[in-house]
Amino acid sequence: MRTAKVRRRVSVDESALDAWLAYVEETARSDALEKELALLRGSRSWKITAPLRAANRLADRLQPASSQPSRPELRPPVPGGVGTIVLGELHAPLDRILSRIMTGSGPRLYVDVTALDLEDLGAGIQRVTRRVLGAMYADMEIPFVPVPVCLRNDGRYYPAHRFLERFLGLPPESLGGEGVLSPRHGDAFLGLDLCREFAAVLGSAWAALRQTGVRILPVVYDVLPVERPDWFPEPVSRDLRRWLEVVAEFADLAVCISKSTREAFVRALSSDARRIPQTIVVPMGCDGLRMAIPDQVASRRCPRQVLMVGTIEPRKGHADVLKAFDRLWADGRDLRLVIVGHPGWKVDGLLSRIRKISSGCDRLEWLEQADDRTLQGLYRSSSLLVAASEGEGFGLPVIEAAAAGCRLLLRDLPVFREVAGADARYFASPGDLEAALREFSVDASSWPSPPSAGDLSSWGDTVEAIWSHAARMSGPSIES
Structure with a gap:
């Protein structure tokens, strides 16, 4: 399992900020849901259409999910306005x-x-975006001033004031309008979010930043849609290929989330004979599940509960896991499977199977969404995490589950070996998977134990790795 090479002492301010950001995030989700439910249940139509909703629920189970991902559209810039924030009147550390x-x-x-x-x-x-940004604000020694920015539909970047207000729990519009960025030589740009769909606009925006001396550091999460286009809808593979072209032309430093991802990234650019920017590998953190449940929950870990976390799509291996569980259940094995992940693409038949099984018994539970508290609770109440994916850039649930004391059963991929090392059990085929689960249902005492939390990286380590490389970059940007 990856280890953190540098461990900073957590300050009171950092702990307070972490708790505040967790509270803001969870409150925002709860408030949005409560408002939506209140509007619905308070309406006359809610009562009248009750039979129709029941029919719709049945139809939803029979209706195939869309095989194409939704395509977001960039928003226009927010008009200028005067902010109302008065420095010195806010609670520390805000x-x-x-x-x-x-x-x-x-x-x-x-x-x-x-x-x-x-x-x-x-x-x-x-x-990852939320956790890294939160860790940046917790680290007051970072030699850069972190400024969230958004790409708008005019092809330019603007300060993300509305986002920052929501992120920090500030009153709406308290930061004023979003004026165009005024970058300076020596500034840096971190492509923490993946703007795959906006590659055409992204290229001109990055070009404008580089003309002012800003260094471009995109984060590379994976190149799977290019390596295995059969796993993805055609627009996803096409968009990522265009994004890689922009990265090859403008990036000064590519920030990769694993050695495996770096190798795949270099292969992808080499195969198209494109310029390969400098690359680094940074650790991923596992301390981002805020608002954690009490420690007493760990004592209620279910010895037969198995967990899968990740979008439901072909490469994730849900079909192999379901097939193995079908056979184990038929043999009377007392195992419970919990799947966390929203529907992806090319899995209409698989979703129908999951819905059918989960509606008929409690052996299978499917949660399309799970906030941090729910996910942490599942990590700590489950005894085994199964990661059956056929391809990953890293595998964040692996280290999150390990940090919560959950044992690991992983497909034998180089990236999982890189991330988990000897702290996991591996399988190479559906037969191996079934055999391992069958053994686990009887006695898992001989399985590798999860690592201690102190052996795992934090998001603070991620931030330190990023800014230490960015700070060492000097002189003009690398020419393409």
């Missing part, structure tokens, strides 16, 4: 954060949050 953003000197690190601002699906990349 006052310190905003003071750095509004009045801080030194180079700025523009952090792209475009996709997260448009829609937070709670998927892996969105979670």
Whole structure:
């Protein structure tokens, strides 16, 4: 399992900020849901259409899910306006954060949050974006001033004031309008969010930043849609290929989330004879599940509960796991499977199977969405995490589950070996998977134990790795 090489002492401010961001995120989700339910249940139509809703639920189970991903659209810039924030009147550490953003000197690190601002699906990349940004604000020694930015439909980047208000729990419009960025030589840009769908606009935006001396550091999560286009809808593979072309032309440093991803990234650019920028590998954190449940929950770990976390799509291996469980259940094995993940593409038949099984018994539970509290609870109440994916850039649930004390059963992939090492059990075929689960249902005492939390990386380690490389970059940007 990856280890953190540098461990900083957590300050009171950092703990307070972490708790506040967790509270804001969970409250925002709860408030949105409560408002929606209140509007619905308070209406006359809610009572009248009760039979229709029942019919719709039945139809939903019979209706195939869309095989194509939705395509978001960039928003226009927010008109200018005067902010109402008064520095010195906010609770610490929010006052310190905003003071750095509004009045801080030194180079700025523009952090792209475009996709997260448009829609937070709670998927892996969105979670990484939130955790890294939170860790940046917790680390007051970072030599850059972190500034969230969004790409707008005029092809330029703007300060993401509306996003930052939501992220920090500030009053709406309290930061004023979003003026065009005024970057300076020595600033840096971190492509933390994946703007795959906006590659055409992205190229001109990055070109404009580089003309002012800003260094471009995109984060590379994986190149699977290019390596295995059969796993994805055609637009996804096409968009990622275009995004890679933009990265090859403008990136000064590509930030990869694993050695396996770096190797795949270099292969993808080499195969098209494109320029390969400098690359680094940074660790992923596992301390981002805020609002954690009490420690007493760990004592209620279910010895027969198995967990899968990830979008339901062909490469994730849900079909192999379901087939293995079907046979184990037929043999009377007392195992319970919990699947967490929203529907993806090319899995209409699989979704029908999951719905049918989960509606008829409690041996299978499917949660399309899970907030941090729910996910942490599942990690700590489950005894085994199964990661059956045939391809990953990293595998964030692997280290999150390990940090919660959950044993690991992983497909034998180089990236999983890189991430989990000897702290996991591996399988190479559906038969191996079934045999391992059958053994687990009897006695898992001989299985590798999860690592201690102190052996795992934090999001603070991620941030430190990023800014240490960015700070060492000097002189003009690398010419393409």
